[in-house]
Amino acid sequence: MKKCKRFVFMMLLLLFIMTFTACTTQEPPVSAGPETEPVDEPDESDATSPVTDDRYGGDLIIATSSVSNTLDPHYSAGATANYQWMQYVYENAICLGADGNYYPQICDFDYADDGLSLTLTVRDYYFSDGSKVTIDDVVASFERAGSVGGSFDTKVMSLVTDTKIEGDSVTYTFSSVGVTTLTEIADVRGPGYIMPKAIIDKLGEGNQITDKADVIGTGCYVLTTYNPDVEIVLSRNENYVITDFGGTGVAAPHNAYMDTIIFSVNTDSNSRTAGMIAGDYSIGGITSDMAPYAEKVGLRKHLLSNQWTHAIFFNLSEDNKDSIVQDKNFRKAVRAALDMDAIMLSVLEGDSTRYELEPSAIPASNKTYYNEILKNTEYNIRDTELAKSYLEASGYNGEEITWLVSEGGAFYRAAVAGAQMLEDIGVNINLWIVDSGSHGSLRATSTSGHDIGAWESQKAIINPAEQSSFVTGTAAGWWTNDTKTELLSAMQGSITGSHESVAAYNAFCELVAEEVPYIVFGTAKSLAYSQPNVELNYEGIISYYWNTYFTD
Amino acid sequence: MIRFIIKRLLSVVPVLIIVVTLVFFLMRVIPGDPATLMLGDDAEPEDILAFKEMMGLNDPMIKQYIDYVKNILTGDWGDSLYYKTPVFDNIINRMEPTILLMLYSTLLSVCIGIPFGIIAAKYRNTVVDYGLTTISIFGNSIPVFWLGIMMIYLFGVKMMWFPVQGYIFIEKGGLWQALYSITLPSFALGFQHISSIARYTRSTMLDVMNNDYVRTARAKGLTETKVYYKHALKNSLAPVVTLVGFSMAGMLGGSVVTETVFNIPGMGKLAYDSLMRRDYTQEQAIILFVAILFILTNILLDIIYKWLDPRIEFD
Numbered sequence: 108m109k110k111c112k113r114f115v116f117m118m119l120l121l122l123f124i125m126t127f128t129a130c131t132t133q134e135p136p137v138s139a140g141p142e143t144e145p146v147d148e149p150d151e152s153d154a155t156s157p158v159t160d161d162r163y164g165g166d167l168i169i170a171t172s173s174v175s176n177t178l179d180p181h182y183s184a185g186a187t188a189n190y191q192w193m194q195y196v197y198e199n200a201i202c203l204g205a206d207g208n209y210y211p212q213i214c215d216f217d218y219a220d221d222g223l224s225l226t227l228t229v230r231d232y233y234f235s236d237g238s239k240v241t242i243d244d245v246v247a248s249f250e251r252a253g254s255v256g257g258s259f260d261t262k263v264m265s266l267v268t269d270t271k272i273e274g275d276s277v278t279y280t281f282s283s284v285g286v287t288t289l290t291e292i293a294d295v296r297g298p299g300y301i302m303p304k305a306i307i308d309k310l311g312e313g314n315q316i317t318d319k320a321d322v323i324g325t326g327c328y329v330l331t332t333y334n335p336d337v338e339i340v341l342s343r344n345e346n347y348v349i350t351d352f353g354g355t356g357v358a359a360p361h362n363a364y365m366d367t368i369i370f371s372v373n374t375d376s377n378s379r380t381a382g383m384i385a386g387d388y389s390i391g392g393i394t395s396d397m398a399p400y401a402e403k404v405g406l407r408k409h410l411l412s413n414q415w416t417h418a419i420f421f422n423l424s425e426d427n428k429d430s431i432v433q434d435k436n437f438r439k440a441v442r443a444a445l446d447m448d449a450i451m452l453s454v455l456e457g458d459s460t461r462y463e464l465e466p467s468a469i470p471a472s473n474k475t476y477y478n479e480i481l482k483n484t485e486y487n488i489r490d491t492e493l494a495k496s497y498l499e500a501s502g503y504n505g506e507e508i509t510w511l512v513s514e515g516g517a518f519y520r521a522a523v524a525g526a527q528m529l530e531d532i533g534v535n536i537n538l539w540i541v542d543s544g545s546h547g548s549l550r551a552t553s554t555s556g557h558d559i560g561a562w563e564s565q566k567a568i569i570n571p572a573e574q575s576s577f578v579t580g581t582a583a584g585w586w587t588n589d590t591k592t593e594l595l596s597a598m599q600g601s602i603t604g605s606h607e608s609v610a611a612y613n614a615f616c617e618l619v620a621e622e623v624p625y626i627v628f629g630t631a632k633s634l635a636y637s638q639p640n641v642e643l644n645y646e647g648i649i650s651y652y653w654n655t656y657f658t659d
Numbered sequence: 660m661i662r663f664i665i666k667r668l669l670s671v672v673p674v675l676i677i678v679v680t681l682v683f684f685l686m687r688v689i690p691g692d693p694a695t696l697m698l699g700d701d702a703e704p705e706d707i708l709a710f711k712e713m714m715g716l717n718d719p720m721i722k723q724y725i726d727y728v729k730n731i732l733t734g735d736w737g738d739s740l741y742y743k744t745p746v747f748d749n750i751i752n753r754m755e756p757t758i759l760l761m762l763y764s765t766l767l768s769v770c771i772g773i774p775f776g777i778i779a780a781k782y783r784n785t786v787v788d789y790g791l792t793t794i795s796i797f798g799n800s801i802p803v804f805w806l807g808i809m810m811i812y813l814f815g816v817k818m819m820w821f822p823v824q825g826y827i828f829i830e831k832g833g834l835w836q837a838l839y840s841i842t843l844p845s846f847a848l849g850f851q852h853i854s855s856i857a858r859y860t861r862s863t864m865l866d867v868m869n870n871d872y873v874r875t876a877r878a879k880g881l882t883e884t885k886v887y888y889k890h891a892l893k894n895s896l897a898p899v900v901t902l903v904g905f906s907m908a909g910m911l912g913g914s915v916v917t918e919t920v921f922n923i924p925g926m927g928k929l930a931y932d933s934l935m936r937r938d939y940t941q942e943q944a945i946i947l948f949v950a951i952l953f954i955l956t957n958i959l960l961d962i963i964y965k966w967l968d969p970r971i972e973f974d
Contacts, residue, residue, distance in 0.1 A: 174932065176741045184710065256709030315743065335742070336753070336924040337826070373824060373922040374932060381811050381823040382922075544935050545690035 162656035167365040170379045170391030175335040179315040180300035181252045190296040197300035197324030203293040205356025205647035222284035228276040247304040262291040286572045327363035339370040356647030364656040411633040413648040414566040418627040424553035424585035438623035440497035447487040451629040453524040454517045466627035484620035494532045511557035513546035518561035572598040586624035693937040737940040746944035757925035761910035764849035772853040776860020798854030807847040807920040824922035844921040863895035908956035
C-alpha cells in the first residue's frame with residue numbers, strides 16, 4: 108500500500124515538473140536553409156550561377172490544404188491542387204507577365220492585329236529528359252488539351268479553323284476573335300502546358316498520365332515524389348536553362364533557387380498553424396487567433412495582392428421571379444444601406460491592412476480598362492435615409508429575404524455584418540447557413556431558394572471579359588438583360604484593349620451601377636506566413652516560389 | 660464452429676445490401692456537387708460539365724445505382740471521383756497509418772487500462788481507487804480533439820519532443836520513425852480507451868473476486884498476485900475483450916478526429932475528405948469496408964470468447 112502511494116505521488120510530481128518546465132518560450136526552429144560561408148556580393152554576371160550565388164540551396168516546405176488529383180497537366184482543370192505543383196514542372200507556349208503583357212516562353216509568337224491568327228515558333232528549348240522541344244510537341248499538346256473539353260477547348264481550339272505547320276512554326280487561324288485565347292494559352296494554371304508528343308502518343312486518346320515517369324515538362328523543377336495525400340516533392344531540373352522571358356512575374360527568369368520544393372499536404376488549419384510555429388513548414392497559413400503569437404515568435408507575415416474580391420449576388424433567375432430582389436429599387440436600397448468598410452473589416456477579421464475599398468472587376472494597375480464607375484455610384488455611402496426611400500419605392504412589405512452563406516469564414520462574417528445593416532433599414536433577413544461542401548452547389552442552383560448569394564473571385568488581369576464571375580455565368584445571379592447581352596457580345600468580339608472593347612466595358616459598368624445585379628464589397632489581400640529566413644520574391648497574383656530563397 | 664461461422668457470414672449479406680443502398684442514396688441526397696467542389700469555385704462552367712460527363716454523374720440515379728451494384732458483385736468497387744484511381748487501392752494505401760495508430764493506441768490503452776483497473780479493484784474504496792476513477796472519468800470526458808491540440812502544444816510546440824503533425828511511412832523512415840510520428844495521436848486516442856478499459860476491468864474484477872474459487876485460491880495460501888493475475892483476471896476479461904475488440908474495429912474504420920487534428924493520412928481522414936469532396940464512390944467504399952470489418956470483428960470476438968471460456972457453446 109505504501110509503495111503504491113509513493114508511486115502515485117512520484118507520477119504526479121513528475122507530471123507537475125513536466126508541465127512547469129513546458130511553460131517557457133522557445134524559439135521555433137527555422138526551416139532548413141543552406142549552410143554557407145559568408146561570401147562577397149556576387150558579380151551580376153554570375154548572379155544566376157549556383158556556384159557563386161548564395162541564394163541557391165535549401166528545401167522549401169510549403170503547407171498546403173489542397174490535394175492533387177491527377178498527374179496529367181491537361182486534366183488539371185485549373186484546380187489549385189494541381190497547378191500549384193504543375194506550374195514548376197511544365198511551361199506554356201507563351202506567358203503572361205505581372206504587367207499584363209504577353210511574353211514568349213517556349214515559343215515566340217505573333218498575334219495578328221485583327222486577332223484572327225496566331226503564329227508560334229518554337230525556341231531553343233528542352234524537356235527535363237534532355238529532348239529538344241519541337242513544334243510537333245506544341246501542336247500535339249494543344250490538341251490534347253482541347254480534346255479533354257473544358258476551357259481550353261471553348262476558348263482556344265474550338266475557334267481554330269486552320270492549323271498550318273511550317274518548319275518550327277505553327278499558324279492557327281481562328282473563326283472569330285477570342286478575347287481569352289491568349290490568356291488561356293499563357294495561363295500558368297494550365298491546362299495549356301506543353302508536354303512531349305511521344306508521351307501523348309504513348310498514352311493514346313482519352314488516357315491520363317498515371318506513371319510519374321511520364322511527367323516530363325520544360326519547367327525548372329521535376330517531379331520526384333507524388334503522394335498526393337501526404338506530399339509532392341519537386342527537385343531542381345538540372346537541365347533547365349534559365350531564360351529571361353523579358354517581363355516580370357511569371358515572365359521573369361525562373362531561377363529555381365531551392366534544391367527541392369515540397370508541398371506538404373495538411374487539410375486542417377489548426378494543424379498547419381502548429382506546424383508553422385513548430386518550424387515544420389517554410390511557408391503556410393496561420394489561423395487568425397494565432398496570428399499575434401505567430402508574429403511574436405518571429406514568423407513573417409506577407410500580404411499577397413492577389414486581387415480577391417468579395418461580393419453578393421441577387422438571385423434574379425426566373426425561378427425566383429416573385430422575390431422582391433427582382434426590383435431594382437430594392438437592390439439599390441441594399442447597396443445604399445451597406446457600409447463596405449465595416450463589412451470588409453469583418454471579412455478580414457479586423458485587419459484593415461488586408462483590403463481596399465475597390466469594387467472594380469479589373470485591377471487599378473490595368474490602365475486600359477480600369478474605371479471608377481462602380482466606386483462612384485452609391486458605393487459605401489451607408490445612407491440609411493436614401494436606403495429607406497429606395498425600399499419604399501420598391502414596395503417591400505416586410506417579406507423574409509434569404510441570404511445563403513457557408514458556415515464560418517469570410518462569407519459568414521460578411522453576412523452577419525450585412526444582415527445587421529439591412530435590418531437597420533427594416534429588411535427582414537434570414538441567414539441560411541450551410542456547410543461549405545453544400546454551399547458551392549446551392550448558390551449555383553437557381554431553385555435553391557436563396558435571394559442573396561455570396562461570392563468571391565479573383566479579378567481579371569488583362570480583359571474584363573475573362574472575369575466570368577462578374578460578367579457572365581451563374582455567379583452573376585442569372586441576370587438577363589438585353590443591353591448586357593449586347594455589351595458582352597461587343598466585349599467578347601473585339602480585340603483586347605481596343606476602343607470598342609473599352610467602351611463596351613465602360614458601358615457595362617454603367618449598366619451594373621444602375622441595375623445592381625451584384626454588389627462588390629471590396630478587394631482583399633490574402634495572407635501567408637513564412638519562417639523569418641524566407642524571401643518570397645514573387646510578383647503578380649499567382650503564387651510561385653521558383654525565385655524564393657533563404658536569406659541565411 | 661465452422662458451421663457457425665458460415666451461418667454468420669451468410670446472415671451478413673442482407674445487412675450489406677441495406678448498407679450499400681442506404682449509403683448510395685444518402686450520399687447523393689446530401690447537397691453539394693462533386694464537380695464544383697473538386698474543381699473549385701472559379702472553375703469554368705465548361706470544365707464542370709466536362710468533369711461530370713467524364714465521371715458519369717449526368718446519368719440517372721437509378722442507372723448509377725444499378726451499375727454500382729453490378730460492379731460490386733463482380734468485385735469492382737469503382738474509381739474515386741477525385742483521384743481517379745481504384746477506391747480499394749486508396750483504402751489499402753491508407754491502411755498502414757490507421758492500423759499502426761489502432762494497434763499502438765490499443766496497446767497503450769490495454770497496457771495501462773487493465774493494470775489501472777486491477778489496482779483500482781484491489782484497493783477499492785481507497786484514495787488509490789478514487790484517484791484512478793477520477794482519471795477515468797476525466798479521460799472519458801475530454802474530447803479527443805481538445806486533448807490532441809493540447810498535446811500538440813505541450814509536447815510538440817513547447818517541448819518539441821514529438822512532431823506536431825504528419826506521419827512517416829515505414830517504407831520511408833522505418834518502423835521506429837513511424838511509431839515515433841504517431842506517439843502523440845496514439846496517446847490522445849488511447850486515453851479515452853484507457854479510461855473505459857480501466858473502469859470495465861475494475862467492475863468485472865470486483866464481480867469475479869467474490870466467487871468461491873477465488874476464496875478457495877486464497878485459502879490454499881496463494882499470494883494475492885497469483886490470485887489476481889492467474890485466477891481472477893482471465894475470467895474477468897470477457898467484457899473487456901468485447902470493448903477492446905469493438906474499439907479496434909472502430910479505429911480501423913478511421914479515427915477521423917485524431918487523424919484530422921494530427922494530419923495523419925489514414926482511413927479516417929480519407930473518409931472525411933471524401934465526404935467533404937462528395938467523392939461518392941470513395942465514401943461508399945469506405946463505409947462498406949468498415950461495415951464488413953465490424954461484421955468480421957463480431958465473428959472473431961465470438962471465437963475469442965470460446966477460447967476464453969470453453970463452456971460457451973455456439974448455437
